[in-house]
Amino acid sequence: MRDNAAMDTSRPHIVIVGGGFAGLWTARALARDAVRITLIDRTNHHLFQPLLYQVATAGLSAPDIAAPLRHILRRQKNVEVRLAQVQGIDTAGRRIAFDDGSTLAYDTLVLASGATHAYFGHDDWARHAPGLKTLDDALHLRRRLLLAFERAEAETDPARRAAWLSFAIVGGGPTGVELAGTLAEIARHTLRNEFRHIDPAQARVRLIEAGPRVLASFPESLSARARAQLETLGVEVLTGTPVASIDAEGYTLGAERIPARTVVWAAGVAASPLARALGVPLDRAGRVAVQPDLTVPGLADVFVAGDLAAVAQDGRPVPGVAPAAKQMGTHVARVIRARLRGQAAPAFRYRDFGNLATIGRMAAVVDLHGLRISGVLAWWFWLGAHVFFLIGFRNRLVVLLNWAWAYWSYQRAARIIFGGASNTGDGGDAAAGRTMADAADAAGTPATSRRD
Template identity: 55%
Template sequence: MTDSIPAPPAATDRSCPDSAPRVVIVGAGFAGLAAAKALAGSALRVTVIDHNNYHLFAPLLYQVATAALSPADIAEPVRHILAGHPNVEVILGTVEGIDTTARRVRLRDGENVGYDRLLLATGSTSTYFGHDDWAPHAPALKSIEEAREIRTRVLSAFERAERARDPAERERLMTVVVVGGGPTGVEMAGSIAELARHALARDFRHIDPTRARVILVEAGPRLLAAFPDDLAAYAGRSLERLGVDIRLGQAVESIDEGGITLAGRRIPAATVVWGAGVTASPAAAWLGLATDRSGRIPVEADLSVTGFPDVYALGDTALCRDAEGRPLPGLAQVAQQQGTHLGRALRDTLTRGTPLPPFRFRNRGNAAIVGRHAAVFDFGPGRRLRGFSAWLLWAAVHVVLLVDFAQRARVSLQWLWRYLTYRRGARLITVPPPRR
């Protein structure tokens, strides 16, 4: 099969001939990167396409948004990660369509990349449930740019409050509303509360940051709906001890530059953070497929897209079910396991002709951190942790999952320094603050 992307110079092509099967991976998130690593060193040509040049450790984005870490602590260039694997190439580009008949991926710049097998691991984006006009006033947390914007909004609001003379305006500037009671919302609310009550407490002269209001809004009846009741209740109590005002059973009616309206009540707020929902990327539209409500593509047991045996979907892009028929959650561990499984399976299939085995998810625990010394860990029926032990385990797991040793060392040292001093060293306003 002839590709429209020219072959690299012979001096750099040290692994596979042009006749070797080509596996194209769209997306360098947890699933795509895991698949690429599993295919590395094989007799296959592997191409990774992503619109970013870095792999992002998304579970720690909230720490960038709350000045605990810098973007470089949780992102690593994809080329650097895969540099030691000659059979893997990386293309920085944005996919706009797929021709499954010709087996080509179309990029925005007009180039086409041919494939023998195509892996779609394009992740997810935020959804405002039909209220896209809320997005400018309530940034979500799916990218480094959004995390930096949230950090700027929070820190800039305190700076403006320091100069405000009107008590009502000062209170508005020191009010943060987090929408969504899932892990993202819980972690954001707890981290913002700790930022105000500890890291900023002694830095201002005319305001008292410890009196900042942090409000966590959830339309459902409780926080952390995917966790057992006792862990969700513990998370709620821990947030309340940090001073977080939890509003359950209250749906958002409107968000604008001045604040938010909940159940008919107006709450003036300078900062609103959206963590209430995600939807899959537009990969399904490229294939002309119907999806579930979250935009995910139905897949078979071997992760192939139904009706397209040479195309596979992984991670947040895929509607994959467990042995009981329940959809697997959009978690990093699901994506990583799928990527590793499919990469190894395709390696055997394309080089030895073995059939693709079905994917089986092994739950290694679902976690959420609430604050200092407080976290919840759910390993399945009858196996759960909470409190200090869960907090230590959460920290250890996240450090291990970082892709680079230097990142692990930096994050570990920064967490230790933050633990001992309550300080946060990434309190930089690096983008223009909104006019609010």
């Protein structure tokens, strides 16, 4: 007979929606408290999103950067995991509703359902310019990138071939920079000598940023170095020019039409639409402006953490990054614990450890409160930080082996295309390809047989 504290109905019930950094850190921080926790997520895994681009660019397999939530929490007796899609929230009745019609009561609700893609009023672009937020997104994007080279190899018309070899990443933040640099390396090194009718090195990789510079959250000096490193890799960096339109055949910049069969969206995010179920005012990005203790104004029993929370500190917004989400999760647990003991809890205070971004092999930029480095040293620092924060010894070991192999060989042997050979370039193959790719990739690819 199991001794499961999560089944003790006499304990306060904490319901956490979202198994990302904020939700998982909340649950783990309450491991020793006399509460019962239900962690709800629509997927069965926790994802290390900073390395998601590595899966999309065939550097890592899905299990390298993800772990089952049940496995992570298997020894924590006061928590149970539920795979479900939350449909609505009844804050007056303290119940959440699922898409299957069932409901679940809570004493305290922690909403940490994250963010999704934002197309700034052009939602029709999503079909032609996929974003990168989930493993499904990464596997679908990997498929599109690899099939573009295959289509170019089979194409006899020079103009259509050039369109297949034209890649555009929209958005010059860390994700866009990392994708552009890695894709340029794949074209110029990984695929060398593998095709007979095309030269992959002739691929055109463009990074398009509407603002004046890439990596706008970094100091200008590091932004300039990042641009220079990207251009050294062969990436065309365009700033100050927003995209005017995107369709299956290409995109428009100002009055210029550029044929391109592969466009990737990395330009913006919006909060999970679940925030609207709270019935409280939201900011322009759909986030909840929370109280200093991360509760919702007027709803003392509801916390919001991670990308869903709009938090200001010293006149500036707390960034939507993994360290901030972890700190919010830990703080929510601290407030819950203080309430159980009848104590007051301090206001949330974000501790900024700095910014990191990688551009490519042995190229990165690091800003650590005045310590600004770029190039090889920054790349080693970035690598060490990301491996350290991965969950699970197995994940760290596999990632290290894969990166060591890629460093010496330039190879990215997770370059397997699943789900057939169709690719219209407009997202029409997503439904067929994702399920099969996810299942196959989840088995893992041995490091010896073969990012973000």
